Amino acid sequence: MRFNLKKIGLKKSLASLAVLSILLAPLALSGCAKSKAPATKASVPSGTITISGSTMLYPLNSVWAVAYHKLHPSVTVSVASTGSGFGISNAADGNITIGASDAYLTKSFRKRYPDLVNVPVALDDAQVIYNIPGIPSNINLKMTPKLVADIYLGKIKNWDNPIFKKLNPGYKFPNLHIFVVHRADASGTTFDFTSLLTDTSKTWANKVGRSLSPSWPVGSGYLGSDAVVAAVKSTKGGIGYVGLGWIIEYHLSSSAMLNKAGNYVIGSVKTIAAAANSALKAGGFPTDFDKSIVWNVSAKDAYPDSNFEFWMIMKKQKNPNTAKRIKDLVNWALGPGQAAKYTVKTGFAPLPVSVMGNVKKLLAKVK
Amino acid sequence: MFNLKYKDDFYKLILSVFIFGIILIFLTVVAVMLYYSYPAIIRYGLPFLWTKEWNPPKEIFGAATFIAGTFMVTFLALIFAVPLSLGIGIFLEEYCPAFLRGFFTIIIEILAGIPSVVFGVWGVLTIVPWLRDSIEPFFEKHFSYIPFLKVEENIGYGILAASFVVTFMILPIIASITKDSLASVPKIIKDGAFATGATKLDVIRDVSLPHAYKGIYGGIVLGFGRAVGETIAVVLLIGNQAVIPKSLFGVGYTISAVLANTFTFAVISHIYASSEVELALILLLVSLIINLLGRNVLKRVIGGKFSRSQFGGG
Numbered sequence: 182m183r184f185n186l187k188k189i190g191l192k193k194s195l196a197s198l199a200v201l202s203i204l205l206a207p208l209a210l211s212g213c214a215k216s217k218a219p220a221t222k223a224s225v226p227s228g229t230i231t232i233s234g235s236t237m238l239y240p241l242n243s244v245w246a247v248a249y250h251k252l253h254p255s256v257t258v259s260v261a262s263t264g265s266g267f268g269i270s271n272a273a274d275g276n277i278t279i280g281a282s283d284a285y286l287t288k289s290f291r292k293r294y295p296d297l298v299n300v301p302v303a304l305d306d307a308q309v310i311y312n313i314p315g316i317p318s319n320i321n322l323k324m325t326p327k328l329v330a331d332i333y334l335g336k337i338k339n340w341d342n343p344i345f346k347k348l349n350p351g352y353k354f355p356n357l358h359i360f361v362v363h364r365a366d367a368s369g370t371t372f373d374f375t376s377l378l379t380d381t382s383k384t385w386a387n388k389v390g391r392s393l394s395p396s397w398p399v400g401s402g403y404l405g406s407d408a409v410v411a412a413v414k415s416t417k418g419g420i421g422y423v424g425l426g427w428i429i430e431y432h433l434s435s436s437a438m439l440n441k442a443g444n445y446v447i448g449s450v451k452t453i454a455a456a457a458n459s460a461l462k463a464g465g466f467p468t469d470f471d472k473s474i475v476w477n478v479s480a481k482d483a484y485p486d487s488n489f490e491f492w493m494i495m496k497k498q499k500n501p502n503t504a505k506r507i508k509d510l511v512n513w514a515l516g517p518g519q520a521a522k523y524t525v526k527t528g529f530a531p532l533p534v535s536v537m538g539n540v541k542k543l544l545a546k547v548k
Numbered sequence: 549m550f551n552l553k554y555k556d557d558f559y560k561l562i563l564s565v566f567i568f569g570i571i572l573i574f575l576t577v578v579a580v581m582l583y584y585s586y587p588a589i590i591r592y593g594l595p596f597l598w599t600k601e602w603n604p605p606k607e608i609f610g611a612a613t614f615i616a617g618t619f620m621v622t623f624l625a626l627i628f629a630v631p632l633s634l635g636i637g638i639f640l641e642e643y644c645p646a647f648l649r650g651f652f653t654i655i656i657e658i659l660a661g662i663p664s665v666v667f668g669v670w671g672v673l674t675i676v677p678w679l680r681d682s683i684e685p686f687f688e689k690h691f692s693y694i695p696f697l698k699v700e701e702n703i704g705y706g707i708l709a710a711s712f713v714v715t716f717m718i719l720p721i722i723a724s725i726t727k728d729s730l731a732s733v734p735k736i737i738k739d740g741a742f743a744t745g746a747t748k749l750d751v752i753r754d755v756s757l758p759h760a761y762k763g764i765y766g767g768i769v770l771g772f773g774r775a776v777g778e779t780i781a782v783v784l785l786i787g788n789q790a791v792i793p794k795s796l797f798g799v800g801y802t803i804s805a806v807l808a809n810t811f812t813f814a815v816i817s818h819i820y821a822s823s824e825v826e827l828a829l830i831l832l833l834v835s836l837i838i839n840l841l842g843r844n845v846l847k848r849v850i851g852g853k854f855s856r857s858q859f860g861g862g
Binding site for chain 1 (some may be wrong): 672
């Protein structure tokens with residue numbers, strides 16, 4: 182009996198080994214293929230860079246890591262999606278090289294992490310999506326940030342509220358409860374969204390404020406932007422918000438949002454870039470990028486709810502080679518890395534050229 | 549002979565190291581939870597337990613909504629699952645034809661092993677539309693005057709959706725343990741009861757169940773443990789809104805869900821992270837209390853009741 186069991190055990194483990202080796206074979210092969218890539222440029226010291234943090238920025242970090250590694254095979258860029266909070270705190274503690282974050286360092290975080298620089302690497306936005314029976318799905322309904330704040334505060338509860346009709350004459354709004362959908366997880370899109378509401382509604386600013394994970398007065402929360410899209414699409418009367426990437430991916434119609442100049446603007450790569458341009462041109466935008474763009478832009482074609490995505494990097498690197506590697510990677514990401522095949526494809530808008538001067542100044546602080 | 553004795557002692561030593569390892573891991577978990585939640589415990593004190601607001605930007609933290617959601621989902625799931633799984637267990641052990649028993653048992657064991665995220669996804673695809681399109685409109689039309697059954701938002705997501713899916717997750721656990729416990733009742737005791745003229749129902753009620761109750765209770769405790777800590781399926785279904793649900797159809801939030809959703813962000817602020825660790829500590833204590841005290845309480849209740857019965861037992 183005992184021997185039989187042993188035999189069976191051996192057979193089983195042999196079988197599982199065989200299965201494992203079959204599963205692992207492609208990995209091993211691809212490893213070989215990688216090592217045949219072109220030789221390293223002498224200027225970048227070999228080693229590893231770890232980027233960890235924001236789940237929103239993770240897809241962009243991943244495609245950048247792959248592309249950069251192809252250019253510099255001796256530099257391994259490892260990417261993890263751990264949340265902006267971990268990104269910031271771990272970058273400050275030196276556990277990771279670069280912390281990816283959806284939010285800039287607010288005053289209290291600046292105090293706690295004085296040696297971090299937040300380098301903008303891309304632009305993102307939050308756009309309002311809705312599912313209203315009777316309204317064609319390809320129509321960009323006009324909305325104002327104040328109206329959206331009132332909906333998310335629970336003050337406006339029904340689509341038959343005259344304000345919708347007033348903003349969008351010619352459409353018939355049903356007598357239907359508004360189902361407020363928001364993100365359940367801490368999210369950069371939520372930060373953009375609540376930033377706009379904070380800038381435009383005093384009640385929102387007092388009651389809720391800007392945060393990646395605010396205390397929502399009404400509605401229900403869903404895990405990830407995909408779930409927000411699904412919830413809004415499947416619920417008649419639903420309203421939610423997602424970033425540009427999901428609007429493009431799912432061919433969604435978002436609302437045309439009122440901006441400071443008085444125009445109703447639809448979020449797109451162009452209007453988001455226009456907002457960033459306008460914010461920096463107007464002056465007064467902090468050179469360390471410790472601010473949201475969102476509402477406070479005067480350009481006519483600026484989308485009023487766009488924002489920077491950041492890489493958090495410690496100013497003083499222990500190893501000069503690490504500093505060199507970081508600078509090379511960031512310079513690449515800000516240059517060729519801004520191409521649409523990386524940024525737009527993963528749901529971000531590239532940084533406008535006008536930003537680069539200040540960004541490079543920030544990067545010079547990393548030593 | 550000596551050699552054998554030595555080997556035996558060595559073996560014992562290794563095993564005792566393992567068991568102390570377990571205790572050490574347990575103590576470490578408790579210690580770490582206490583250490584990191586200490587700032588929140590000091591700052592918010594006992595009112596943390598009944599404060600309803602959870603507002604990270606303003607650093608106002610209260611666990612009431614999450615505690616309420618956790619217990620609502622857990623108890624609803626147990627209310628649905630316990631009678632069902634007792635029925636399944638009793639049927640399988642006492643009534644099921646022998647040639648089908650093996651088949652059903654395997655099905656139940658497979659169900660018990662399905663990862664919870666699969667249950668969650670299944671719930672989003674089936675339970676949510678079913679509640680949204682059939683059940684909620686029905687209750688809205690006919691039972692809206694009962695406050696606890698009022699449909700506030702006809703979206704399908706919420707406490708009930710989460711409870712249903714958790715029910716399916718704990719059902720196989722309780723059912724298979726019920727079946728095994730009933731199977732462990734010595735045949736001789738049952739035969740003795742039959743000899744006194746008891747019917748099958750009498751024997752199940754007065755002999756088998758009292759004899760097996762410890763095992764069944766163990767199954768229910770295991771089910772409670774899984775339900776109270778169930779995370780991903782609940783995250784997908786409950787609606788993740790920090791309110792105390794006024795209705796079965798309302799949305800809510802559980803401790804495990806808020807931890808899964810926001811803990812990676814919470815580490816950014818000392819007191820935010822500390823408050824979330826305190827939530828985890830509450831969850832830990834709840835499971836501990838249920839496991840340690842609950843067992844004795846139920847033993848007294850059920851044991852006392854059944855000891856007066858005709859056939860003794862317990």
